[in-house]
Amino acid sequence: MQNTEVVTTVQHWTDRLFSFTVTRDPSFRFVAGQFTMIGLDVEGRKLMRAYSMASATYDEHLEFFSIKVPSGPLTSRLQHIKPGDRILVGRKPTGTLVADNLKPGRRLFLLGTGTGLAPFMSIIREPDVYDRFEQIVLVHGCRHVSELAYEDFITKTLPADEFIGEQVRNQLVYYPTVTREAFRHTGRITTLLTEGFDPASALPPLSLEQDRVMLCGSPAFLADVVALLEQRGFAEGNSSHPGDYVIEKAFVEK
Numbered sequence: 350m351q352n353t354e355v356v357t358t359v360q361h362w363t364d365r366l367f368s369f370t371v372t373r374d375p376s377f378r379f380v381a382g383q384f385t386m387i388g389l390d391v392e393g394r395k396l397m398r399a400y401s402m403a404s405a406t407y408d409e410h411l412e413f414f415s416i417k418v419p420s421g422p423l424t425s426r427l428q429h430i431k432p433g434d435r436i437l438v439g440r441k442p443t444g445t446l447v448a449d450n451l452k453p454g455r456r457l458f459l460l461g462t463g464t465g466l467a468p469f470m471s472i473i474r475e476p477d478v479y480d481r482f483e484q485i486v487l488v489h490g491c492r493h494v495s496e497l498a499y500e501d502f503i504t505k506t507l508p509a510d511e512f513i514g515e516q517v518r519n520q521l522v523y524y525p526t527v528t529r530e531a532f533r534h535t536g537r538i539t540t541l542l543t544e545g546f547d548p549a550s551a552l553p554p555l556s557l558e559q560d561r562v563m564l565c566g567s568p569a570f571l572a573d574v575v576a577l578l579e580q581r582g583f584a585e586g587n588s589s590h591p592g593d594y595v596i597e598k599a600f601v602e603k
């Protein structure tokens with residue numbers, strides 16, 4: 350079952366990436382990190398795909414972060430949406446990237462590539478996550494600097510936010526990294542995990558005792574990071590057995 354919502358804003362980051370907000374039915378509740386099915390009614394057929402909520406659980410609207418695939422059944426259409434257009438939003442949010450699926454720890458690493466940032470945009474606005482962990486380290490890996498969506502929001506808007514700003518200023522470390530051009534941080538996330546973060550960031554290497562990890566990105570990225578984590582003894586968590594890490598595929602086949 351779906352609610353019909355109305356598009357309120359659309360922001361195009363690049364020719365491959367955009368975000369949009371829609372109205373939110375008051376009965377729609379989710380946990381930071383979850384996804385739901387969203388889509389369009391195309392000639393009487395419902396075209397639905399999984400999207401993580403990028404908005405805070407307490408926001409009045411819902412926000413989604415999407416790629417644009419020219420041949421994608423949904424995103425070839427969705428990329429043209431405008432304020433006032435209608436969007437279908439599934440009523441049953443779900444997903445594994447939730448804090449309850451992790452054992453307690455000191456630091457929480459949020460590792461995402463591309464639109465895999467989306468669920469973390471909700472998590473870094475969740476007060477409960479800051480109560481559970483002393484430090485939240487958000488690592489966003491992209492090919493190009495222009496793809497570092499939300500950078501200004503994370504570095505300027507969020508620290509000044511009336512509600513969550515203080516926790517963000519004290520506990521959030523944002524580490525954007527780019528692989529195909531020069532930038533202040535470069536290298537794949539897998540390389541950062543094996544060879545270390547930029548020394549200027551003062552981020553110690555991953556520790557099984559202290560750190561918990563959430564991953565969201567392409568299947569290849571997930572497979573490579575999971576292999577690294579498992580080598581270090583990290584165990585995957587789920588709703589019946591909290592673990593050291595949890596994963597979600599960034600939903601790219603759109």
Ligand code: A2P
Nearest residue numbers: 462463490491492528537538539567569570573
């Ligand atoms: P790279 O430029 O070296 O391929 P994509 O757009 O292909 O999903 O990639 C997003 C980011 O994730 C890029 O920085 C890319 O690096 C990186 N990436 C892609 N595959 C992997 C992987 N298997 N392990 C770690 N990082 C990856």
